[in-house]
Amino acid sequence: MSRPTTWVVIPVKPLRGALRRLTPALEAPVRQELQVAMLTDVLSACAGAAELAGVMVVTSDPRAREMAERIAGARVVPDHAPPRGMNAAVVRGLVAVAAAGAEAALVLTADLPLAQPEDIAQLLAAAPPGPSAVLVPSRDGTGTNAMLLRPPAALSPRLGPDSLARHHAQAERRGLALALVELPRLALDIDTPRDLAALMARGGTGATLEACTRLAMAGLLEAGSAL
DSSP, rough: OOOOOOEEEEOOOOGGOOGGTTTTOOOOHHHHHHHHHHHHHHHHHTTOOOOOOOEEEEEHHEEEEEEEOOOOOOEEOOOOOOOOHHHHHHHHHHHEEEEEEEEEEEESSSOOOOOOOOHHHHHHHTSOOOOOEEEEEEEEESSSEEEEEEEESSSSSOOOOOOHHHHHHHHHTTTTTEEEOOOOOHHHHOOSHHHHHHHHOOOOOSSSHHHHHHTTTHHHHHHHHHO
């Protein structure tokens, strides 16, 4: 049986307001540079994943659009104006990839600094046949950091706090075959200073870790925690 045609959907908020939960520790220019680095890592992982038929980025940010096209050869669909949140942006992307002929859609957030092409390949390989969903839990086991939907409209996205339980329940209600896949690199998204500390403790390569070194991130976090 041939593998379904799969596109990835990546929602990207305006970069100028990125990573607001890190505001107590990091000033806006640092947060924006950090988000640019993480988006670079996510797009690079997608560009290296031969299993993907295409990349669809949902954003109205000009810099994010340029990055998506340059790094991953992505198509870009504008977000709602004004933005209606991440889930509304994902829906817009899912509609666009379905129109482009996708039989399945992989949804990734833009704050996964450790993402690698091998993670994407492993996730796609875990998909059950037929209508299905594959969910990748966040590090704390409550969020959804990635999900593979076959077909793209198999689930209505409910990203955010406690999204894993909501997606799981929705899949059961809809009678979808469901797989939960633990992928440690995709499990680490960056919302809080603790997440950043975990990233730096883990180490490795990539644009985000390079940015953390260049920005002396450990010192910034320490100074922020003392405020």
